[in-house]
Amino acid sequence: MEKSSVNSGVKVIAIGGSAGSLEVLFQLLPLLRDDIKVSILIVLHRRNSADSSLSELLASKCHLPLHEADDKDVIQAGHIYLAPSDYHLLVEKDHTLSLDDSEKVNYSRPSLDVTFESAADVYGPALTGIVLSGANDDGTLGLQAIKKMGGTIIVQDPETAQIPIMPQNALTHLAIDHIFSIRQMAEYLNSAELN
Amino acid sequence: MIEDEDIELLLTDLFELHGYDFTSYSRASLKRRINRLYSLDKFPSFAELRYRVRSDTSYLKRFVEEITVNVTEMFRDPTFYLSLRNDILPILGTKPFIRIWHAGCSTGEEVYSMAILLKEAGLLRKSLLYATDLNPTVLEKVRRGIFPMNQMKQYSESYIASGGEMDFSDYYTANYGQAKFNGELSEKIIISTHNLVSDSSFNEFDLILCRNVLIYFDKDLQDRVLRLFDSSLGSLGYLALGSKETLKFSVVQHNYKQLNREKIWKKVV
Numbered sequence: 186m187e188k189s190s191v192n193s194g195v196k197v198i199a200i201g202g203s204a205g206s207l208e209v210l211f212q213l214l215p216l217l218r219d220d221i222k223v224s225i226l227i228v229l230h231r232r233n234s235a236d237s238s239l240s241e242l243l244a245s246k247c248h249l250p251l252h253e254a255d256d257k258d259v260i261q262a263g264h265i266y267l268a269p270s271d272y273h274l275l276v277e278k279d280h281t282l283s284l285d286d287s288e289k290v291n292y293s294r295p296s297l298d299v300t301f302e303s304a305a306d307v308y309g310p311a312l313t314g315i316v317l318s319g320a321n322d323d324g325t326l327g328l329q330a331i332k333k334m335g336g337t338i339i340v341q342d343p344e345t346a347q348i349p350i351m352p353q354n355a356l357t358h359l360a361i362d363h364i365f366s367i368r369q370m371a372e373y374l375n376s377a378e379l380n
Numbered sequence: 381m382i383e384d385e386d387i388e389l390l391l392t393d394l395f396e397l398h399g400y401d402f403t404s405y406s407r408a409s410l411k412r413r414i415n416r417l418y419s420l421d422k423f424p425s426f427a428e429l430r431y432r433v434r435s436d437t438s439y440l441k442r443f444v445e446e447i448t449v450n451v452t453e454m455f456r457d458p459t460f461y462l463s464l465r466n467d468i469l470p471i472l473g474t475k476p477f478i479r480i481w482h483a484g485c486s487t488g489e490e491v492y493s494m495a496i497l498l499k500e501a502g503l504l505r506k507s508l509l510y511a512t513d514l515n516p517t518v519l520e521k522v523r524r525g526i527f528p529m530n531q532m533k534q535y536s537e538s539y540i541a542s543g544g545e546m547d548f549s550d551y552y553t554a555n556y557g558q559a560k561f562n563g564e565l566s567e568k569i570i571i572s573t574h575n576l577v578s579d580s581s582f583n584e585f586d587l588i589l590c591r592n593v594l595i596y597f598d599k600d601l602q603d604r605v606l607r608l609f610d611s612s613l614g615s616l617g618y619l620a621l622g623s624k625e626t627l628k629f630s631v632v633q634h635n636y637k638q639l640n641r642e643k644i645w646k647k648v649v
């Protein structure tokens with residue numbers, strides 16, 4: 186996995202959240218500069234129904250191109266991809282996205298763990314995982330996989346999270362690299378070392 | 381955890397010893413499925429798993445069933461079925477005879493949904509629905525037409541959202557927690573195993589549905605399968621894919637025009 190990340194030179198951020206995380210994105214996305222080079226994958230627990238308007242809503246708050254992922258989309262620098270509702274979002278070695286409608290994981294499809302683990306496999310140290318507000322345990326195993334492959338792991342400061350259970354669970358089980366407020370997350374994503 | 385090289389070994393065994401070719405499946409998903417099964421079945425080592433897959437045919441059956449994803453439901457994506465009702469069936473209805481192929485139909489919920497649409501459009505008697513899958517076990521469920529009763533509330537809601545106006549419960553008989561769908565629906569369903577990787581075209585169809593199957597294939601295999609569909613569709617036939625699937629990576633895309641926001645294409649050559 187190190188090979189592919191060195192080859193492409195691209196850094197990837199996987200952000201996931203559940204209840205209370207949409208509000209975080211509404212604040213975070215507008216703070217991202219339009220010239221950053223990281224690729225961002227977003228996994229949100231959503232209602233079952235295919236509310237495709239969510240990606241349009243998020244795109245409207247953001248200077249970077251944001252799309253709901255289609256099967257086999259190529260991950261491009263400076264683009265943001267939202268996992269579609271009712272599919273798990275996975276990453277292939279050739280830097281394409283693939284979808285999978287297998288069983289729910291942590292009662293969720295998409296699940297943070299699935300995307301984080303699969304992205305860790307491909308991007309290794311070039312991957313950062315961020316867990317936002319939420320009311321269950323999804324994301325912790327995924328962050329663990331990212332850490333194991335040499336990536337960076339971050340949680341939203343539980344103090345600032347509408348529902349702190351998800352970041353708190355990760356904090357309890359893992360050695361988290363950074364505990365960030367929304368503003369700090371934006372600074373990190375805009376920072377030179379990533380871009 | 382099973383590593384990439386081990387996955388390659390398993391795939392080679394499956395192909396060389398048993399004729400199942402999974403080598404062009406999307407690796408990320410396949411790797412998850414194999415690792416899931418590895419821990420589910422509590423194998424002490426990869427060598428043990430490999431041995432079972434190589435030599436135990438009943439385990440082989442389980443393995444193939446479990447690494448493929450069989451999740452399905454009735455009237456999945458109701459607006460898709462609404463479009464079939466309003467845009468496609470009236471046109472197919474002008475034909476003397478209607479042939480439909482459900483490729484990768486899993487346990488058949490999609491096929492029975494289609495049969496209900498045809499029935500309500502008054503077209504069922506002149507239709508045949510071909511239901512195929514790689515996996516004989518799921519096809520046995522298609523044949524029986526029995527689905528869990530506890531799903532029926534959700535299916536009934538999706539049925540209504542797809543434009544259904546009848547009482548959904550008229551289509552089945554409830555018995556011991558199971559819903560058995562009416563014989564007049566299953567009568568029109570022809571069931572057969574068919575492997576999209578290795579088997580060829582077997583008929584000419586007016587409508588082919590292959591939903592949430594191509595996501596498990598890499599781009600090359602997707603292209604191959606789409607060409608198989610292209611050669612199995614009559615002129616002006618329709619092709620329907622899953623809600624996140626697309627023709628855009630395939631050479632056949634130029635033969636098709638997408639109808640609307642749903643993933644339904646009309647063959648224009």
Ligand SMILES: C[S@@+](CC[C@H](N)C(=O)[O-])C[C@H]1O[C@@H](n2cnc3c(N)ncnc32)[C@H](O)[C@@H]1O
Nearest residue numbers: 448449452484486513514515575576577591592
């Ligand atoms: C997720 S299910 C889709 C069921 C249904 N079409 C739907 O959308 O609800 C995928 C199905 O594809 C079948 N499948 C996978 N590989 C196949 C192949 N090479 N040939 C035929 N069917 C295959 C699997 O056995 C499984 O039943």
